[in-house]
Amino acid sequence: MNQCLTLRQAQVNQKLRICSVGAQGELGRRIRDMGLIPGAEVTVVGKAPLKDPVALRLRDFTLTLRNSEADHITVELLAAEPAGTAVKS
Amino acid sequence: MKEHQTVIGLSGNPNCGKTTMFNALTGSHQHVGNWPGVTVETKMGHARVGGEGAGEEIDIVDLPGTYSLTAYSEEEKAARNFLIETRPAAIIDVLNADALERNLYLAVQILELGVPLVLALNMMDEVRRHGKDIDARLLTELTGCPAIETVARSGKGKQELLEAAYALATTRAGRWEPLVISYGPDLDPVLSEMEPIIEAAGLMAGTVPPRWVGIKYLEGDTSVIRRCREADPEASAKLEALAAKVAAHLTKTLRASSDAIIADYRYGFIAGITKRVVRYPKVDEERIRLSDRMDMVLTHQLAGPVVMALIIYLVYILTFKAGKVPMEAVQGAFTWLGKTAEAAMPPGLLRSLVVSGIIAGVGGVLGFVPLIMIMFFLIAALEDSGYVARMAYMLDRVFRIFGLHGTSVLPFIVAGGIAGGCAVPGVMAARALRSPKEKLATVLVTPFMTCGAKVPVFLMLAAAFFPGAEAGVMSLVTLTAWVAALLVAKLLRATVVKGPSTPFVMELPPYRTPTLSGLCIHTWERSWDYMRKAGTTILAISVLLWAAMTFPGLPADRASAFDARENAVQGQIDAAKTQGQESPELADALKQLAAERSEEALKASAAGRAGVALESMSRLAGFNWRVNIALVGGLAAKEVIVSTLGTAYSLGEVDTKDAEPLSRLLAADPTFPKAAALALIIFVILYAPCSVTIVTMARETSWKWAAFAMGFNTALAFVAAVAVFQAARLFT
Numbered sequence: 001m002n003q004c005l006t007l008r009q010a011q012v013n014q015k016l017r018i019c020s021v022g023a024q025g026e027l028g029r030r031i032r033d034m035g036l037i038p039g040a041e042v043t044v045v046g047k048a049p050l051k052d053p054v055a056l057r058l059r060d061f062t063l064t065l066r067n068s069e070a071d072h073i074t075v076e077l078l079a080a081e082p083a084g085t086a087v088k089s
Numbered sequence: 090m091k092e093h094q095t096v097i098g099l100s101g102n103p104n105c106g107k108t109t110m111f112n113a114l115t116g117s118h119q120h121v122g123n124w125p126g127v128t129v130e131t132k133m134g135h136a137r138v139g140g141e142g143a144g145e146e147i148d149i150v151d152l153p154g155t156y157s158l159t160a161y162s163e164e165e166k167a168a169r170n171f172l173i174e175t176r177p178a179a180i181i182d183v184l185n186a187d188a189l190e191r192n193l194y195l196a197v198q199i200l201e202l203g204v205p206l207v208l209a210l211n212m213m214d215e216v217r218r219h220g221k222d223i224d225a226r227l228l229t230e231l232t233g234c235p236a237i238e239t240v241a242r243s244g245k246g247k248q249e250l251l252e253a254a255y256a257l258a259t260t261r262a263g264r265w266e267p268l269v270i271s272y273g274p275d276l277d278p279v280l281s282e283m284e285p286i287i288e289a290a291g292l293m294a295g296t297v298p299p300r301w302v303g304i305k306y307l308e309g310d311t312s313v314i315r316r317c318r319e320a321d322p323e324a325s326a327k328l329e330a331l332a333a334k335v336a337a338h339l340t341k342t343l344r345a346s347s348d349a350i351i352a353d354y355r356y357g358f359i360a361g362i363t364k365r366v367v368r369y370p371k372v373d374e375e376r377i378r379l380s381d382r383m384d385m386v387l388t389h390q391l392a393g394p395v396v397m398a399l400i401i402y403l404v405y406i407l408t409f410k411a412g413k414v415p416m417e418a419v420q421g422a423f424t425w426l427g428k429t430a431e432a433a434m435p436p437g438l439l440r441s442l443v444v445s446g447i448i449a450g451v452g453g454v455l456g457f458v459p460l461i462m463i464m465f466f467l468i469a470a471l472e473d474s475g476y477v478a479r480m481a482y483m484l485d486r487v488f489r490i491f492g493l494h495g496t497s498v499l500p501f502i503v504a505g506g507i508a509g510g511c512a513v514p515g516v517m518a519a520r521a522l523r524s525p526k527e528k529l530a531t532v533l534v535t536p537f538m539t540c541g542a543k544v545p546v547f548l549m550l551a552a553a554f555f556p557g558a559e560a561g562v563m564s565l566v567t568l569t570a571w572v573a574a575l576l577v578a579k580l581l582r583a584t585v586v587k588g589p590s591t592p593f594v595m596e597l598p599p600y601r602t603p604t605l606s607g608l609c610i611h612t613w614e615r616s617w618d619y620m621r622k623a624g625t626t627i628l629a630i631s632v633l634l635w636a637a638m639t640f641p642g643l644p645a646d647r648a649s650a651f652d653a654r655e656n657a658v659q660g661q662i663d664a665a666k667t668q669g670q671e672s673p674e675l676a677d678a679l680k681q682l683a684a685e686r687s688e689e690a691l692k693a694s695a696a697g698r699a700g701v702a703l704e705s706m707s708r709l710a711g712f713n714w715r716v717n718i719a720l721v722g723g724l725a726a727k728e729v730i731v732s733t734l735g736t737a738y739s740l741g742e743v744d745t746k747d748a749e750p751l752s753r754l755l756a757a758d759p760t761f762p763k764a765a766a767l768a769l770i771i772f773v774i775l776y777a778p779c780s781v782t783i784v785t786m787a788r789e790t791s792w793k794w795a796a797f798a799m800g801f802n803t804a805l806a807f808v809a810a811v812a813v814f815q816a817a818r819l820f821t
Contacts (some may be wrong), residue, residue: 024346026161027592029308032352033156034594035191045381049390050486053495053593057381059369060188062597064482066489069592 005077007054007070010044016075017041023072034063036073095147096175097254100168100199101183102192103154104475104598106211109607110183110241111151114251131167138255147255150177156191158198160312163520172204173296178258179205181250183241186210186223187599189367193359200232201301203265207254208236209246215599219378220370228366233268242604267298272354276307276347279335283328290324292317306332307347380475380599388479397480400471402564404507408463409560415459423452442635450631450732455620461541462616464509468502469611473603477502478595485593491575492582495593496522497531501574505538508567512536512782514615516789524591530581532789533798534574536778539567542727546773549731553752554766570774577805585797630725634733637696638718643689651686658682696721710772710810711765711818713758720772726779764817768810775806 004019018040023031035058036042045062046055053066099114101107115134132151137144152171153164160166172180180199184192189210199206210216210225228236235253239246271277283303288295292302293316305313306328318325336347343350386392427448434440471477477499485495497519498506504515515535522528539547544563551562582588643651658679665672691697692714699721700714707717715734722729731751738754755761777799778786787795 021349025309027594028346029157029159029161029348029352030592030594032349032356033159033194034596035194035356036594037349037353037356046384046388047390048388048483048486049394051390052486053482055384055388055482055597058188058191060190061185062381062384062599064485064593064595064597066485066593069594 003076004074007044007056007073007075008067010070010075012044012046015041015043015078017078019074019076021073023069027069027072031065031069031073034058036063041078042075095145095179095255095258096150096177097147097258098150098152098171098175098177098180099183100152100180100195101154101209101211102156102185102195102596104596105154105183105185105192106241107154107183108151109604110181110209110211110239110247111149112607112610113241113244113247115149131171136251138251145255147251150175155195157195158202159308160310166312172199172202173293176263176296177204178263179207179254179261181207181209181254183209183211183239185212186238187212187215187219187221189223190356190359190363193362194355196232196234197268197270197355197359200234200268201270201298201304203267203298203301205257205261205265206234207250207257208232208234209241209250210236210238211241213238213245214240214242222368224366224368228362231362231366233266265298267301269300270354270358272304272307272351275335275339275343276350276354279307279331280304283331286324286327290317290321292320292324294320303328304351307335308351309348378599383600384479384597387476388483393479393483397483400476401507404464404467404471406560407467408460408509409563412460412463416456419459420452420456423448423456427452438639441639442632446632446635447628449735450635450729451628452732456545458616458620460544461509462612464507464541465615466608466612468507468510469608469615470603471502472499473601473607473611475598475600478597481595482597488575489590491579492527492586492590493531493575493578494522494524494527494591496595497527497578500531500535501538501571504535505540505543506567506571508539508563509541509544510538511542511615511618512538512540512778513785514618515540516782516785519789522591524588526582526586526588527591529790529794530578530586532786533581533586533794534578536782536786536798536802537570537574537577537774539563539570539774540727542779543730543773545731546727547770549734549752550755550766550770553756554763566770566774569771573775630722630729631732634696634718634722634729638691638694638733640694643686643693647689647693651682651689655679655682655686709814710768710807711762711814712769712772712810713760713765716761716765716769720776723773724777724780726781727773730773762818764814767817768814771813772806772810775802775809777803777806 007016010016018036018038020038021028021031021036036056040058043057044054045057048054048064051067053064054070055062055064099107099111101110111132111134114136116136131153134149134151135146136149137146139145150171152168155162155165155168158165158169158172160169171177182192182196182199184196186192196206196208208228210223210228213223216223223238225236225238228234235257237246237250237253239250241247272280280300280303283306284299287293287299287302292299293313302313302317306317309332314325314329317328332347339345339347339350345353387396427444430448431440431444434443471480480502481495481498484498488495488497500515500518500522502510502515503518504510504512512535515538516532519528519531519535522531547563547566548559551559555562642648658675662672662675662679665675692701696718697714700717703717703721704712704714707713712720715738719730719733722733734755735751738751738758755766777783783795783799786798
């Protein structure tokens with residue numbers, strides 16, 4: 001298994017799997033409402049003009065969150081894009 | 090709402106096509122209503138089931154879009170209260186079937202309450218386009234809810250949906266059948282322990298399943314806990330202790346909170362369903378969707394902001410170019426109406442009331458309806474296409490600097506961030522903000538934006554003092570409004586509304602082509618709101634102001650003095666005539682006298698006296714008493730500023746009763762220099778919101794904050810206007 005890093009450190013177009021969501025209370029609930037839970041697969045698809053917030057692609061939809069919020073989420077690297085060889089479960 | 094009618098609620102995530110579905114189901118049979126205990130406005134409509142004539146009419150309630158039924162936003166509270174208090178016969182949960190997993194998260198929470206639920210698998214066209222496949226029959230089997238495939242945009246499946254909801258409502262007859270999900274070896278025993286306590290104490294008045302109340306205790310849902318604490322402090326204390334104990338245990342063993350575990354299990358439950366129901370294409374994974382491709386340009390780090398600026402500018406150009414002709418037509422019609430009324434009626438108070446009070450007042454407002462309709466149409470298109478979310482995304486970093494939220498862009502734009510909105514819906518749009526502090530700051534500065542009613546003021550001043558550069562002036566005004574709003578927000582967030590920022594986590598919905606009917610309904614709703622305001626409040630205010638500007642009128646001795654002077658001049662004219670001479674200079678003198686007389690009459694009126702009294706102070710900003718009257722009128726409604734100024738000037742100058750444009754009058758007024766025009770623009774941007782906005786602000790926050798906005802904004806506006814006037818005078 002890869003080591004977990006925080007989502008802020010992830011590069012655009014890296015395929016990631018969420019290890020943990022450390023956020024508590026309202027932020028935690030909001031993050032989970034949107035389906036960001038351990039095990040979910042995400043890709044950083046873009047960053048706003050000022051590098052913050054970031055746009056995350058989940059399997060079915062795209063959402064955005066701020067870097068300060070991404071700090072609460074740790075992810076592991078799955079495979080590098082855009083080789084087109086990534087395997088889906 | 091009639092009691093005997095079947096009530097069906099429409100719930101769903103934001104951007105799932107719920108509003109489109111509501112429009113498709115109810116057509117034009119809808120109205121805005123307020124439900125008890127709910128501050129969020131809820132739309133209601135009617136639909137028929139069982140065919141024409143034979144069928145039954147049912148009420149459909151459009152609930153606010155939410156992702157969840159926790160209660161940390163007004164929308165979620167509204168949706169939840171509706172379920173619990175109103176106990177609808179059934180709920181239709183509109184799902185964006187293209188993101189089924191996340192959309193089922195809300196459905197599962199509704200099922201945990203036990204409300205009869207029908208699933209609308211909406212946007213099936215997108216699902217198919219993406220090469221996915223959803224087994225609706227299996228979904229029905231696994232969830233126990235009828236699942237109907239729909240495409241709200243085309244109305245496909247809407248009748249089946251209604252029939253299914255009605256059938257379910259009939260068979261269940263108000264019975265709630267809560268879904269029980271296992272929350273694992275740590276939480277399940279606690280819930281079993283909680284249930285008898287909740288049941289015995291009759292918490293939540295026994296209206297909801299005990300297990301659901303238990304889950305809310307574990308989730309730390311303050312609104313439910315507060316309610317139970319009030320009802321039975323002892324039982325609540327026991328439950329809170331249980332929840333705290335298991336929370337401590339979970340933190341120690343799993344380093345996770347109870348609500349995180351609950352979410353994990355809920356998603357686990359959903360994944361168990363979606364894995365069997367949704368089939369993904371094998372090749373789609375690498376194919377980049379059209380929407381994502383568009384985002385590569387539209388939210389690109391460099392191209393994104395450029396495109397955004399272009400789009401905003403385009404909205405201007407379109408509005409002003411396309412709006413020009415119908416606007417002039419409407420204004421022309423009112424001018425004609427005024428002239429006709431003037432010709433048809435005998436001179437006197439009544440004619441003055443009809444022509445100067447009613448027709449001029451209402452015409453001034455309605456003249457801008459075409460402009461406002463185009464503007465609303467374009468904004469609705471931006472909202473419905475998904476672009477506004479991108480604007481929030483790109484602007485958040487900037488907004489956060491000022492203590493606001495990327496979503497603050499929405500209230501700002503609706504209120505006139507793209508000139509021509511209205512502060513009333515703008516203030517209401519701030520409900521989408523989840524933090525009370527950011528919401529409050531947004532609400533307080535939203536009225537600075539260039540609302541549709543302020544536009545005429547700026548346009549008129551631009552035409553008078555910067556002819557040919559109207560579009561440039563409008564852009565500058567809008568920019569100034571933004572800068573002012575952001576700076577003042579920063580000031581407020583650093584002083585009276587201190588506090589940390591809230592989560593930004595937000596969906597970027599795929600780009601969609603807005604439907605024409607959706608846009609038209611949107612545009613019509615907003616425009617109608619504006620026109621209704623024109624027909625009621627503003628008509629009343631226009632008449633009131635006419636009265637204030639007419640009474641008490643000239644004192645008798647001044648009136649007779651004018652009479653004497655007029656008679657003298659008239660005598661000279663008659664004498665000249667008998668000698669067969671035309672005397673233009675004498676006729677001019679007569680006109681001059683009449684002008685002086687009306688001006689003095691206005692000055693002697695109630696409004697004139699107030700304006701004159703304020704003049705000693707307002708002169709610092711270059712405002713004469715006429716401007717003062719207009720600005721006082723603007724407190725009631727900004728639409729009144731232009732019409733009052735028009736009335737003030739046309740009553741003051743008899744020779745311009747042929748409705749010369751106000752711009753020309755202002756430009757020619759030696760007591761109103763260019764510097765004063767600039768100061769007036771700044772003042773109108775900043776000063777107190779109109780009465781309707783004040784009432785809305787009070788409803789959204791409190792009367793304290795509404796009063797604060799009135800006082801603070803006016804003081805700020807005056808200081809800024811004085812500064813601009815004094816500075817501009819140095820350079821002109």
